[in-house]
Every structure is written in structure tokens, then in C-alpha cells.
Amino acid sequence: MSALNLAQLQAVHVTDHPCLVLAGAGSGKTRVITHKIAHLIDSGLAPQRIAAITFTNKAAAEMRERTAGLAGRHARQVLICTFHALGVRLLREDGQALGLKPNFSILDTGDVASILKDCAGAATDLATARQWQWAISALKNAGLDARQALAQAQDEQARQTAVLMQRYEERLAAYQSVDFDDLIGLPLRLLREHAGVREKWQRQLGHVLVDEYQDTNATQYELLKLLVGEQARFTAVGDDDQSIYGWRGATLENLKRLPRDFPALKVVKLEQNYRSTSAILRAANHVIAPNPKLFPKTLFSELGEGEPVRVQECDHEEHEAERVVARIQTLHAASNPPPAWKDFAVLYRANHQAKPLEKALRRAGIPYKVSGGTSFFDRAEIRDLCAWFRLWSNNDDDPAFVRAITTPRRGLGHTTLARLGEFASQRKVSLFESLFSPALAAALPQKARDGLAEFGRAVNEQEYRARHTLGAEAARGFLAEWLSEIGYERYLHDAEDSDKVAAARWSNVLEFCDWMAQRAGGQIADAVAAGATAQERSLLDVARNIALLSTISEREQEQDMVTLSTLHAAKGLEWPHVVLVGVTEGMLPFRLEDGGAPETLHTRLEEERRLMYVGITRARRTLVVSWTRRRKKGREMVACQPSRFIAEMQLDSATQREDPREKLRQLRAEFARKAAGAALP
Ligand code: ATP
């Protein structure tokens, strides 16, 4: 506890009142949470009775690690997870009350879009289906089901959406599946409507801690309220200046409501920033200053003035990427001891901005990872495998069925699958169940009949074997056999024009299976990632949990790599050296010029400003803000202006004219002269 200041200690010791820690970036809010968990355990609260909710799986993994450092092995029993993973847990244990079997599946956005496309009728294209998806998601996030949405519909479009939502919900029920929004909405309904379940959870949870509270939405808040009940033992930490998920329904209302809904609330403010130098913090404070203040707060740093914040002006994105990489190399080569690659982060507004950076880093041979974009687990080949896992754990998961039976395609034609689909929807049974119907078999030619029967038999057998496969070696063996049985490697080669691409995808598959086998062998500590209700015992348990939370990025931890990340995904994190790229009008703030009602424009500008604030405050020691005179917009190059936020940072230092590539050349020459023999990176 010595590593906490007085205000932090105070927050840690408020245990029998609801507590809100409201403070700026880098002031140790997340640190309060980890120390508070340790303190609660120390004071005798059973670790299983503590739940800590983070914003991302990655943040959960990091918190688990930090807590383990403080509280030792007890920490492993604390439930540290995202709201969504907590939702999974609630539904697994008690979803039966809502008619949900414990082996329900979770659909990814691709599945949802294709189901909606199906529900809306043949004429609907995927783009329209995605718009429906967005609309339905917004309704769900506002806490409405189809019936309520229909009752509230004001115009024809809203009515249509509600009708479609109704059909969509029926489908999900038939598939024993839920979508991402349901992971909050259904647990909420569960706790609201079933007093027994609610009381059980309220008894179970002795203290709930929530990080990044400013980015919770209305349904998450309701869920929290029901979880903590009258006792209201919880700690929420947040910063209104870092609320950046308004576009996904997060609302600052939740911060305002807290003191009203919980009159016993103790509010603690933290003012010292332990992360950034004064130069960086000053720039951050200037940028956020024009936003209206929900809660006034001041932040100071005792880490000294530090290096001035630099602005870098570039021609275009490729040029920018090269300069950024040169800068990283220069710092790496010129400092003693050299910083690790993982001390660097390059942050940007939109995913596509990673591409030139990736290329430049590859060329320089610098290891990097892209977070917040397409992760390993989102790759098509991994999702293919997960479809099989989903089918093993829940035979009624139709979207998984379709994906598994078509990757690889097993000589079953479109007509056969269409017949199967028709049959299933007429009888209102799942596709898998239809496989075994004599009535269907009678209506199919011999070859199709055999193909379907064979598929059904194979899935049943694989499921059985996975259920009885224990330990890493056995898992490795089983997975290898299964892949060869379904002919997945050959499928990849058939599907790809280039053998090189196919081989790369196959190597992802092998890497993934190896990772699964390690998990099955219990070699990855705490791999349960909070989605599981019980310990993972068999390979089937492992497969099920992976299929559920397939975006876990534990794999990426601890590797020495430069981080490329969107600003949104960088929330809560910190690096010694940060570069913000593409800081132009149109990117950050994003597309205000496209217009809109004045008040929405205003709200959007405020949120963009907070995003910039989040970006700046990720940096501990050095910060470069970079912009380009031109950028690609679609296929064209358009002229750009520096973001207004750059002027608002009120930097004393002039724009950096010197090109880091020049500096790097000099360094290299000097190095060569000294004939040190060691090659520069
Ligand atoms: P953000 O708003 O970005 O989420 P935060 O308020 O959660 O930031 P932390 O990440 O908890 O801040 O802390 C920022 C940094 O300051 C971390 O490196 C942390 O270890 C350090 N820190 C926090 N409190 C102290 C303290 N009392 N003494 C020393 N270092 C501290």
C-alpha cells in the first residue's frame, strides 16, 4: 500500500459504501482497482466474491497479471473480465430461466448480418442488412426488445425495424444463439425478472469494481445496479474527459446518475498524474480545456518538464510512415540503454492508417503488432475452425453449421443445402437435426443423402472425441487428425491462388491449434478468460470457450513489439514513446466537414477532442504529433490542414523541420566510422 498516495489510499479503504473515483488520465485509477482487490482479499473477503470489470479482454488480462503480483495465487479466483464476459457467465449459469440452454452460441457480426439478410428477404443486400444490424443494435443498447420497439415506433421505418427485429429474435431463439448486445441485454432481463437469480448474484458478489466507468452505456449501468443491489458495495473509476464511445451508446449520464441513485456514494478525486512529463500533460490540459466541465479537476505531474512535445509535418502517409520508423530507429540506436520495441506506440484514428506503417516497419525489420484492428483471432481460417467448435458445443447453431459444412465443401451442392434449409425451416428444427430425418433422406438422391449423413456422423464423433480428449499431447494429436480428416490444408490451397498465402494461413492454423493444445494441458495460466463457468477440463471445454471469446489477445502479451493501435483501443494503456499520426482536419476531428445539425456537430467535436486527449495522455516521456499535407481519401489524394487540436496544444516548440531520416543516416555513418561491428537495427 506504500505505493499509493493519500487520496488513492482513501479510495482503497472505502469498502462499505459505494465509491466513485473521478480523476484525469494517468492519475492511478486502474492502480486503485488492483490495490483495492488486494486490500479486499486481505480484509477477508473471499476472492471468488470479487468482480472487476474492464473495458477490453486485453485490459482484463493485464489486470489479472497485476493483481496476481499483489495478491498472489488468490487473485486467480477473482472474476476479472469485461461486461460481456460477465454476461456470458450469468447466462451460462442461469440463462435457463430465459429458455437458454447452457451451451448457447454467440454469433459474430458476420453471422448476424447474414441472418438479418435472410430475415429481411431475398432482395436485401448485405449493406442494407448491416444498416438493419446497426439499428437493431441501437435498440438493444437502449434496453428495448422487439415488442417494446414496436410499441414505441413513431414512423414506418422504425416499425419495419421492429418487425424485422421480432423475426430476428425468433431465429436466434431457434438457433439457441445470442448476439453481442444480448450478452448485456439478456442478463439484465434475467436479473430484472427473476428475483431468485438476482438475489443469488447479489449474495455472491461482495464487491464489484468497474474500470473506465465513463464508457458504460445505459444497459450496462442497469446491469451493474442490479448486480450490486441494496448493499451497493462497488467502486467505479472513470474520467469524463476520456469518454470516447458515445457513438456506441456510452453515456456520461451514468456519471451524473451515480450520486443521485446512490446517496451514500463517496467521491474521491485524484490529482497527481504519475504517467507523463509536465510538457505532455500541459499539452493535454490545453486540448481538453474548451470542453464543458462535468466535474472540474486539475492534474499535475512531478516527473519534470521532460522533452518538448514535437509536431511533425509530412508530405503524405508513406512519407510520414518512413519518418516515424526512422524516429523509432533513432531513439533505439541513440539511447543507452536502448528502449525496447514495446516502449513505442503509433496511434491513429482509423484502422486503415496502419497499412503504410506496417509496410515501413516490415521493411525496417522491426517487430510490431496491430491492436484494435484485425487480430489473429479474427482471421477467416481461425473463424472457420471456431465454427466447428461452435457446432460441437451446440449442434443447433445453424450459422456455424453452414460455415462448417462449406469449409471445406464436402461434395455437397447448393441444391442439397438449399433443400436441407427449406426442410429445417418448414419443420422449425435446426439444420443439424434435419440431417437425421428419414423424411428428408427420402427426398434426396443417394449421393446427397450419403454426404449429409456422413457429415452428421463425423460431427457427432468429433464432438465425442473432443469431450474425451484430456491433456496437451492428446489434444495435439486429436486436432491434427481432425484437420486432416476434414482436409483443411488442401482446402486452403484450393481456395487461394497463391501457395504462399495458403501456406501462411495454414501456419496460422497450426499455431492456433498448438495454442489450444497448450490450454488443454493447462499450461496457460488463467486461460479461462472469465467466459467459463467451470474449469476447462476437456478439449471440448477449451474449444467452447475459445469459440465464445475468440478475440482474446493473451497470446500477444509479453512480446517485444512496437504497438500500432487505434486511439480507441489505446484507452487505459501507456507507452514511454508515443507518436500520433494523421492528425489532420478530417481525420481528427473526423469528418466534421461532412455536415450535420449544429448540435450534433458540437457533440461530435467534443468527443473528438476527448479522443485527442486520450491519445496525448498515453505518452509517458516523448510525444510526437504528426500530420500530412496530403492524404488518400478513397482513390484520390486530397489536400489537408493540420488539426485544430495541434494549435490548441499551445506548444512552445516550433514544428520539427529536421527529418529523422537524416539524423538516422548521420548516426549510421558515425557508427560505421567507429567500426563498432555491430549492425544497427
Ligand atoms: P487512464 O485514465 O489512462 O486509465 P489511470 O488513471 O488508470 O489512467 P494508471 O494506469 O492506474 O492511471 O496509472 C498511470 C501510471 O502511474 C501507471 O504507470 C501507474 O503504475 C503509475 N502510478 C499510479 N499511481 C502511482 C503512485 N501512487 N506511485 C507511483 N506510480 C503510480
Ligand code: MG
Ligand atoms: Mg486506467
